[in-house]
Amino acid sequence: MPGIGKTLAPVFVASILNPERFATLEAFRGFTGMIPGKSESGLTEGKGGKMTKAGPTSLRRALYIAADVSRQWDPQMAKFYYDHMVHKGNQHIKATCAVATKMASRILQVLKEDRPYEIRDTDGTVVSKQKAREIILEKWRVTDDVRKRLRRKK
Structure with a gap:
């Protein structure tokens, strides 16, 4: 899987242990802590908050690193990243975290099905x-103008 090599693979295997222990993909994504938290109070409901940060820190770190590489080598991940950056106006870190969440689901599915x-x-x-790399550079490359526009001013 693009982004997962000899260094990060053991982190995923050690964190997941038995892929069958997660009944659903949502349960695993919740375990990773890469999903946004909710804030509910009385009649108000806030969505899209900060990451829950549940689960192992090493798993979140490995997912982020793998997602950053994967978006450069996997056209489906590149399109997902592109949509978050260009159409939703998210900054690089937020878009990469979204890719990491999607990637977590794929990792678990590959392990459950025991397939390449x-x-x-x-x-x-x-x-x-x-x-795949050619497709990404041709169709799903985020331009420097978009990155500059989304960059946070300090």
């Missing part, structure tokens, strides 16, 4: 690593 991960284009076609 296949890199696919956004239409579902299996592609090589090199072809």
Whole structure:
């Protein structure tokens, strides 16, 4: 899986242990702590808050690093990142955390099904690593103008 190599794979295996212990993908995403928390009080309900940060810190760190690499080598992840940056106006860190959450689901699914991960284009076609990179650079590259516009002013 793009973004997961010899260094990060043991972190995922050690954190997950048995993939069957998570009944749903949502349960695993909640375990990672990469999901936004909710704030409810009386009649108000706030969504999209800060990350819950539940679960192991090492798992969140590994997911973030893997997601940052994955968005550069997996067209589906690149499109997801692109949508968050360009269409939703999220900054790099928030968009990468969204990719990490999506990636967590994929990691668990691959482990549950005990199958190799296949890199696919956004239409579902299996592609090589090199072809995937070409697709990303052609279609899903976030321009420097967008990055500059979204950069937080201090």
